[in-house]
Amino acid sequence: MGEIVLIRHGETTWSATGRHTSVTDLELTDNGVAQAKALGPLLEGREFTAVWSSPRRRALETAELAGLAITAVLPDLAEWAYGDYEGRTSEEIQGSDPDWSIWTDGGKGPEGESAEEVAARLDRALTEAEPLLDRGDVAFVAHGHSLRVAAARWLGRPARDGRDFTIDTASIAALGYEHGGHAITLWNLTAAAANPAR
Numbered sequence: 461m462g463e464i465v466l467i468r469h470g471e472t473t474w475s476a477t478g479r480h481t482s483v484t485d486l487e488l489t490d491n492g493v494a495q496a497k498a499l500g501p502l503l504e505g506r507e508f509t510a511v512w513s514s515p516r517r518r519a520l521e522t523a524e525l526a527g528l529a530i531t532a533v534l535p536d537l538a539e540w541a542y543g544d545y546e547g548r549t550s551e552e553i554q555g556s557d558p559d560w561s562i563w564t565d566g567g568k569g570p571e572g573e574s575a576e577e578v579a580a581r582l583d584r585a586l587t588e589a590e591p592l593l594d595r596g597d598v599a600f601v602a603h604g605h606s607l608r609v610a611a612a613r614w615l616g617r618p619a620r621d622g623r624d625f626t627i628d629t630a631s632i633a634a635l636g637y638e639h640g641g642h643a644i645t646l647w648n649l650t651a652a653a654a655n656p657a658r
Contacts, residue, residue, distance in 0.1 A: 463636040464586065464614070464646060465506065466600050466607045468657075469514075469522040470496040470630040475604075475622035480562075482539040482569075482603075485517045488525075492518070495630030496525035498651035502632055509596035512585070514538045514603060522630065523601040525562040530601070536581040543572025562605065563620040574594045575609075579619035582610045597634075600648070604629075611635065614642050 470492030474481040490497060503526060511528045513519045514537040523530050545553050545568045553560050557568075566574040589598040600610060607623030614635045615621075627633065627648055634646035 462507070462509065462595065462597040463634040464589050464593070464598050464600060464610075465508075466602070466610060466627075466633040466635065467499065467503075467522065467526070467528075467629050468604055468607055468629055468631050469516075469601065470525070472518050474547065476578075478551075479547050480542045480545055480549070482546055482567075484546060487517055488521050489504075492629065495523060495651070496522040499526035499630055499632065502649060502651060503599075507596040509592050510589070511599040511601065512537060512589070513601040514606070516603070519601045519603065523599075526601075528599060528601065534585060536585045537600055537602040537606060538581075540578050540605040540609070541567050541573040543552050543567035544569035545572065552558055560611075560616055561623070561646070563623040569642050575619035578606065579613055579644040580604060581585045582613050582619075586610060586614060607633070611647075613643060615644070616642065645646055 468490045472486040510531045512532045512534045513523050513530045515533050515535055530658055566572055567631055592598050604627050608625045609619045611625050612619055612621040628650050631648045631650045635644055636645035
C-alpha cells in the first residue's frame with residue numbers, strides 16, 4: 461500500500477516570524493526556495509499516483525521546486541482560515557484575547573473557520589485519496605495547521621488534536637497503515653534532520 465505524504469511548504473516571510481498565514485498569497489523566501497529544493501532527495505524512490513496541492517503560491521512553488529508534478533489543485537488543502545487574525549502572531553492575538561487557541565476557538569470573525577469546518581475539508585481529501593493508495597503514494601502539498609488536522613483525522617481523532625503534532629516548514633510526513641489500521645508512519649522529516657551536519 462502507498463502512503464499519503466504530507467508536505468509542508470517552504471519558509472515565507474510570515475512563517476519565519478510566526479504570523480498566521482492563510483489567504484494571504486505569499487511567495488517563498490530565498491531560504492524557503494532552498495528548503496523546497498532540498499525536499500527532492502527526501503522524496504526519491506516514492507511513486508506518486510497523485511500530487512495534490514493547496515491553491516496558495518507557497519504550496520505550488522514548493523511542489524515544483526521539490527520536483528513534483530501537480531495533478532490537481534484542491535481548495536480543501538488550503539490553510540485554516542484565520543479571519544480577523546490573519547497576519548497576526550499568537551502573542552499579538554493573546555495580548556487582547558489571552559485564552560484564544562486556534563484549536564479550540566478557530567478563526568476570528570465571519571471569514572474565520574472553526575475546527576469542525578477545517579476537519580470536514582480534510583476529511584474529503586483523505587477520503588478521496590485513500591482508494592488511490594493501492595496504486596502508489598498521494599502527496600498533499602499544503603500548510604502547517606491543515607496538515608496537522610489531516611494527521612489527526614487520519615487517526616480518527618478530532619481536529620483539535622492536531623495541536624499534538626508539530627510540523628516544520630519544508631518537512632514531510634506520511635500517513636499509512638500498521639496491522640490494518642491507520643497510522644502515522646513518518647513525521648516532520650526535514651532535509652536538515654535527514655542530513656545533519658557532521
